[in-house]
Amino acid sequence: HATKRKMADHLRRLETMFTLTPQRMRMIVEAFKDALELGLSKSGQVVPMIPTYVFGWPTGKEAGNYLAVDLGGTNLRVCLVTLQGGGKWEITQTKYRLSEEQKHDEGQLLFDFCAECLKAFVESSIESGTIQRGAVLPLGFTFSYPCSQDKIDHGVLIRWTKGFGAPNTEGRDVVEMFKRSLEKHNVPAEIVALTCDTTGTLIASHYVNSDTKIACIFGTGCNAAYMERARDIPKISSLGIGSEDEIAINCEWGAFDSFEHEHLPRTKYDIIIDEASNKPGEQAFEKLISGRYLGEILRLIICELIDEGVLFLGQNTYKIEIPYSFDTAFLSLMESDPTDELLMIIGIFSHFFAVETTLAERQFFRALAKLVGRRAARLSACGIAAIVSKMGYLEEGCAVGADGSLYNKYPKFAERIHEGLVDIFGEKGRGITTYHAEDGSGIGSAIVAAMTKNRK
Numbered sequence: 001h002a003t004k005r006k007m008a009d010h011l012r013r014l015e016t017m018f019t020l021t022p023q024r025m026r027m028i029v030e031a032f033k034d035a036l037e038l039g040l041s042k043s044g045q046v047v048p049m050i051p052t053y054v055f056g057w058p059t060g061k062e063a064g065n066y067l068a069v070d071l072g073g074t075n076l077r078v079c080l081v082t083l084q085g086g087g088k089w090e091i092t093q094t095k096y097r098l099s100e101e102q103k104h105d106e107g108q109l110l111f112d113f114c115a116e117c118l119k120a121f122v123e124s125s126i127e128s129g130t131i132q133r134g135a136v137l138p139l140g141f142t143f144s145y146p147c148s149q150d151k152i153d154h155g156v157l158i159r160w161t162k163g164f165g166a167p168n169t170e171g172r173d174v175v176e177m178f179k180r181s182l183e184k185h186n187v188p189a190e191i192v193a194l195t196c197d198t199t200g201t202l203i204a205s206h207y208v209n210s211d212t213k214i215a216c217i218f219g220t221g222c223n224a225a226y227m228e229r230a231r232d233i234p235k236i237s238s239l240g241i242g243s244e245d246e247i248a249i250n251c252e253w254g255a256f257d258s259f260e261h262e263h264l265p266r267t268k269y270d271i272i273i274d275e276a277s278n279k280p281g282e283q284a285f286e287k288l289i290s291g292r293y294l295g296e297i298l299r300l301i302i303c304e305l306i307d308e309g310v311l312f313l314g315q316n317t318y319k320i321e322i323p324y325s326f327d328t329a330f331l332s333l334m335e336s337d338p339t340d341e342l343l344m345i346i347g348i349f350s351h352f353f354a355v356e357t358t359l360a361e362r363q364f365f366r367a368l369a370k371l372v373g374r375r376a377a378r379l380s381a382c383g384i385a386a387i388v389s390k391m392g393y394l395e396e397g398c399a400v401g402a403d404g405s406l407y408n409k410y411p412k413f414a415e416r417i418h419e420g421l422v423d424i425f426g427e428k429g430r431g432i433t434t435y436h437a438e439d440g441s442g443i444g445s446a447i448v449a450a451m452t453k454n455r456k
């Protein structure tokens with residue numbers, strides 16, 4: 001009973017720490033809006049607001065066959081996208097898992113690997129008759145690492161993220177490097193556009209649903225993109241883009257509140273994660289939200305209570321004391337356990353961490369998962385609200401295309417974002433809806449390739 005009471009006391013304490021009131025959320029939205037404006041006004045700001053050189057929305061009539069290569073965090077995907085016009089498409093794709101060695105081997109070898117995979121894919125598509133022999137297909141390259149761009153088919157890698165470190169790539173044009181590999185392997189493809197997963201998702205979502213104004217990714221990392229009026233981007237005023245033109249902005253919003261830490265409600269657990277990370281101070285918003293960190297936040301709470309003698313008394317807890325051993329997918333499983341006994345949670349702790357749990361502990365863990373998951377969704381709502389409010393989308397309402405395992409698989413993540421939007425905006429918040437944008441990053445880069453060809 002004493003332990004039960006201690007858990008209840010801790011739960012109350014943690015509830016206060018992790019709960020965001022509507023008033024607090026509105027303050028975050030205001031600060032977020034200022035950060036977005038600042039990023040548009042000058043380069044080198046905390047939220048970089050990167051112009052993507054994707055001009056305006058697709059018409060929905062884009063058509064034809066396009067290749068897409070998507071180099072993401074975990075997998076390489078090569079796709080053949082057939083745009084059928086009328087917002088319809090078909091995709092065939094093959095996934096290749098990248099090894100840790102490949103992520104750290106010579107950069108040109110990574111692009112050689114992409115070219116070899118694409119070549120094998122094109123050859124099998126020729127054999128099955130989906131691609132004609134002799135055709136040179138336009139290619140959209142989705143490369144989701146920060147690049148500085150000054151045109152659509154060019155991009156200099158600023159720095160590797162997501163655990164990549166291939167030498168001789170940072171500071172170089174990745175389109176040029178990939179082109180060289182395609183030539184070396186005689187791949188019949190011509191790179192016409194470079195995009196990132198978030199921009200791709202924005203364009204693909206709008207192609208199928210023209211109410212879409214914003215796209216978000218909630219996966220290993222988190223990010224958003226939207227369409228901005230060129231006249232409202234002071235930092236590119238010298239480029240002579242027509243003032244009525246629109247250009248997609250890759251916000252890189254995971255960086256919001258980095259370094260100064262003035263606006264976000266960081267707990268001691270968030271501060272531990274930040275200080276132990278390979279980039280302390282950076283990606284402050286992302287560290288409270290994305291799939292890479294949520295499991296770790298929960299693990300740190302559990303470890304603190306092990307140290308205080310509240311949990312797992314007399315058991316060997318070394319497994320759960322390993323940093324990053326608690327996957328965010330476990331939070332999903334814990335929240336969705338349908339049994340009274342919480343059998344799923346028994347399984348997670350006994351199978352992966354070799355510890356026995358009491359029912360009271362399991363209920364406590366489930367409540368913790370809810371606190372951490374709910375805070376992430378409500379903070380995400382703040383980011384979406386900042387863009388909505390900056391762009392004046394509240395009156396008419398708008399749709400937000402979203403992708404990533406956290407969004408797609410975490411129970412109630414979307415529902416909690418919607419609740420958050422209503423807490424921020426009142427009833428009008430119901431006009432902002434999110435939906436799953438399937439395969440956005442691959443399809444989006446094919447559509448961007450089609451848009452680029454049409455402009456030329």
Ligand code: ADP
Pocket residue numbers: 072073074218219220221290291292293327328329330332403404405406409410
């Ligand atoms: P990426 O962002 O690398 O392209 P994903 O969108 O699949 O890929 O995101 C991977 C992240 O999502 C990982 O941090 C992982 O812990 C988390 N994740 C995977 N499955 C789930 C799940 N069922 N529920 C919540 N998070 C998950």
